[in-house]
Amino acid sequence: xxxxxxxxxxxxxxxxxxxxxxxEIAERIGQTLRQAGLPTAVQPADxxxxxxxxxxxxxxxxxxxxxxxxxxxxxxxANEKALSERPVWLFSSGPTSGGDPxxxxxxxxxxxxxxxxxxxxxxxxxxxxxxxxxxxxxNPFEKWIIGRIKAPLGDFRNWDSVNAWAAAISDALLRExx
Numbered sequence: 001x002x003x004x005x006x007x008x009x010x011x012x013x014x015x016x017x018x019x020x021x022x023x024e025i026a027e028r029i030g031q032t033l034r035q036a037g038l039p040t041a042v043q044p045a046d047x048x049x050x051x052x053x054x055x056x057x058x059x060x061x062x063x064x065x066x067x068x069x070x071x072x073x074x075x076x077x078a079n080e081k082a083l084s085e086r087p088v089w090l091f092s093s094g095p096t097s098g099g100d101p102x103x104x105x106x107x108x109x110x111x112x113x114x115x116x117x118x119x120x121x122x123x124x125x126x127x128x129x130x131x132x133x134x135x136x137x138x139n140p141f142e143k144w145i146i147g148r149i150k151a152p153l154g155d156f157r158n159w160d161s162v163n164a165w166a167a168a169i170s171d172a173l174l175r176e177x178x
Contacts, residue, residue: 009055011038014045016069021132022062022093032166045075056087063094066111076117088123094131127165130156
C-alpha cells in the first residue's frame with residue numbers, strides 16, 4: 001500500500017523566472033515527465049506552500065550576473081530539510097552563447113551563494129541551460145550592462161538538451177517506483 005501512495009505523489013517542477021524563458025523550460029520539463037506517466041505540477045517557486053504532496057522536486061532559476069532569482073533561493077532555504085529527504089534536480093537558465101554551457105561557465109554549475117545549500121541537499125544532478133536575451137524586454141540598466149559586456153542577443157535555449165535531461169529524470173524516477 002505504501003508503494004502505491006508513493007507513486008501517486010506528484011513530481012514538482014518549481015521555477016523562478018524574470019521574463020518567462022525559465023518558466024518555459026520548466027513547462028517543457030513538466031511536459032516530458034507527464035508524457036512518461038509521472039503526475040507533475042509546474043509552478044513558480046514562490047507559490048509552493050508545502051512539499052508533502054511531492055515525491056521529487058526539480059527546481060530551476062533564471063541566472064543574472066550569475067545569481068539565482070531571490071524566489072528560488074528563498075525556496076531552497078525554506079525547504080532545505082524537505083528537499084534533503086527526496087530526489088532533487090536543479091537547473092539554471094541564463095547564459096547566452098553557443099556550445100556547451102558548462103564549458104562556457106568553466107565547470108561552475110551553481111552560483112556561489114546557492115552551492116552550500118545544494119551541497120547539503122545533494123541533488124541528483126545540476127544542469128545549465130542557455131537562456132534568452134531579448135532587448136525588447138529589458139529595462140535601460142539591463143540594456144546598458146548587456147551592451148557593456150557585449151552579450152549575444154537572442155534565444156539560445158537548446159530544447160533537445162532540456163528534453164534529454166527531463167527524460168533522464170523520468171527514467172530515474174520510474175526505475176525507483178516499485
